[in-house]
Amino acid sequence: MTAETKTETTEFVSWFRSVAPYINAFRHKVFVIGFSGEMITDSNFVHFIHDINLLASLGVRLVLVHGARPQIRFRLDESQLETPTVMGMRVTDPAALQCVKESVGRVHHEIAALLSMGLPNSPMANAAIRVTSGNFVTACPQGVIQGVDLMHTGKVRKINAPAIHSRLEQGDVVLISPLGYSPTGEIFNLTMENVATETAIALHAEKLIFLLDAPMPSVNESIAFPRELTVAESKALLKNNKTKPAIPDNTRLSLQSATRACELGVARAHLINRQTDGVILQELFTHNGIGTMITQETLQALRKAKIEDVGGILQLIEPLEAEGILVRRGRELLEIEIDRFAVFEHDGVILGCAALYPFPEENACELACLAIHPDYRDHGHGNRLLKYIENQATTMGIHKLFVLTTRATHWFIEHGFSEVTPAELPKTKKGLYNYQRRSKVLVKQL
Numbered sequence: 009m010t011a012e013t014k015t016e017t018t019e020f021v022s023w024f025r026s027v028a029p030y031i032n033a034f035r036h037k038v039f040v041i042g043f044s045g046e047m048i049t050d051s052n053f054v055h056f057i058h059d060i061n062l063l064a065s066l067g068v069r070l071v072l073v074h075g076a077r078p079q080i081r082f083r084l085d086e087s088q089l090e091t092p093t094v095m096g097m098r099v100t101d102p103a104a105l106q107c108v109k110e111s112v113g114r115v116h117h118e119i120a121a122l123l124s125m126g127l128p129n130s131p132m133a134n135a136a137i138r139v140t141s142g143n144f145v146t147a148c149p150q151g152v153i154q155g156v157d158l159m160h161t162g163k164v165r166k167i168n169a170p171a172i173h174s175r176l177e178q179g180d181v182v183l184i185s186p187l188g189y190s191p192t193g194e195i196f197n198l199t200m201e202n203v204a205t206e207t208a209i210a211l212h213a214e215k216l217i218f219l220l221d222a223p224m225p226s227v228n229e230s231i232a233f234p235r236e237l238t239v240a241e242s243k244a245l246l247k248n249n250k251t252k253p254a255i256p257d258n259t260r261l262s263l264q265s266a267t268r269a270c271e272l273g274v275a276r277a278h279l280i281n282r283q284t285d286g287v288i289l290q291e292l293f294t295h296n297g298i299g300t301m302i303t304q305e306t307l308q309a310l311r312k313a314k315i316e317d318v319g320g321i322l323q324l325i326e327p328l329e330a331e332g333i334l335v336r337r338g339r340e341l342l343e344i345e346i347d348r349f350a351v352f353e354h355d356g357v358i359l360g361c362a363a364l365y366p367f368p369e370e371n372a373c374e375l376a377c378l379a380i381h382p383d384y385r386d387h388g389h390g391n392r393l394l395k396y397i398e399n400q401a402t403t404m405g406i407h408k409l410f411v412l413t414t415r416a417t418h419w420f421i422e423h424g425f426s427e428v429t430p431a432e433l434p435k436t437k438k439g440l441y442n443y444q445r446r447s448k449v450l451v452k453q454l
């Protein structure tokens with residue numbers, strides 16, 4: 009094996025291992041993916057279908073909601089039908105509805121055909137995806153707005169979530185069009201965003217993903233559009249409306265829809281620019297993603313560690329232990345002492361940890377194993393973890409915190425600690441002091 013092939017193999021193995029946690033986390037989770045009619049006409053669309061196939065084979069339960077705006081527009085122009093719009097909504101009269109049914113039907117079948125491909129030597133080989141559609145969406149008319157009857161332009165009234173869930177449980181990919189049916193037997197023209205959002209809410213989906221036709225605008229000359237937004241931040245951004253250029257109408261609709269979905273229980277919503285090949289895989293299987301993610305609450309949390317965090321903590325501290333920066337702790341010890349740990353988590357990944365060991369006889373506590381992932385240092389996370397630990401100590405009624413460190417002496421001094429001799433350690437700790445390691449002992453009065 010040449011050096012080059014060896015590096016490639018090592019990179020491949022480490023990349024494959026890095027995506028494994030996502031594969032485990034996504035299995036049997038429901039993702040609703042909304043994409044526009046524009047995307048279907050794109051040469052990249054077949055690659056998107058391959059990525060959908062890949063997600064389905066990894067056990068993700070997929071609901072695809074497609075749009076058909078350009079196809080409908082084209083068909084209306086072809087039929088020379090004038091259709092007025094009211095507040096951005098097109099009036100769908102009976103003649104226009106005919107065009108809508110034809111266009112949506114054609115697009116729907118084209119997508120189903122692409123999903124059915126199974127050519128050898130292609131990513132779809134042996135895929136055998138089963139695509140299901142049905143009357144899952146009950147709709148009602150938008151009604152009369154500003155004195156204009158929107159006729160067959162409607163909105164979602166109800167989603168038949170049990171029916172969709174049962175198809176997903178059988179391993180089918182559910183494909184939904186932007187048409188809804190009323191109990192009176194009428195057909196309504198809906199927006200893809202409305203259908204995808206209400207479907208995600210009704211299914212309590214793990215993710216609602218919108219593929220956008222344009223990149224997100226910058227907030228201003230020097231600040232890019234945020235990569236993460238809470239529901240409150242997203243609402244503020246929509247209200248302020250200060251981005252440059254202004255948020256395009258379709259993107260605004262997707263952002264509003266994604267925000268509503270998260271407010272009503274969808275765990276995460278993602279807005280990603282569809283122009284790059286493989287966007288959906290990049291967004292889902294890399295830590296930073298490439299789009300904008302909306303969540304109900306902030307993704308970052310400082311909290312007490314749980315037994316499930318042991319693996320994440322070990323991944324974080326093992327390289328530091330190997331370098332001799334932290335004292336070695338095995339998995340077993342960590343499992344026993346997990347209640348002593350606090351973690352800094354971001355989107356389910358442990359990026360920092362610290363432990364607190366009380367010495368009640370001396371009315372003191374030891375701060376140990378403080379570590380922040382190297383890629384996330386210098387952002388104040390170490391400081392926040394320290395504050396969290398100090399707070400824990402004071403709520404226990406303890407006002408003396410000490411730490412042993414070999415490499416971060418100055419960091420602790422800058423955070424109010426002073427150097428003392430090992431003789432000042434609590435009795436039981438003094439007996440364990442490793443004179444070969446020669447750690448510095450620092451103390452802070454809380």
Ligand SMILES: CC(C)(COP(=O)(O)OP(=O)(O)OC[C@H]1O[C@@H](n2cnc3c(N)ncnc32)[C@H](O)[C@@H]1OP(=O)(O)O)[C@@H](O)C(=O)NCCC(=O)NCCS
Nearest residue numbers: 377378379380385386387388389390391413415416418419
């Ligand atoms: C020490 C540590 C926890 C700090 O985490 P962090 O998230 O980067 O800390 P903060 O962002 O709150 O502080 C960053 C500041 O501290 C400084 N700093 C970081 N590590 C330092 C160190 N070892 N010595 C001195 N200063 C340090 C940075 O330069 C930065 O300074 P600035 O604000 O002037 O730019 C982190 O560097 C780490 O995990 N180190 C390895 C483990 C370790 O030594 N733990 C201590 C033993 S228990």
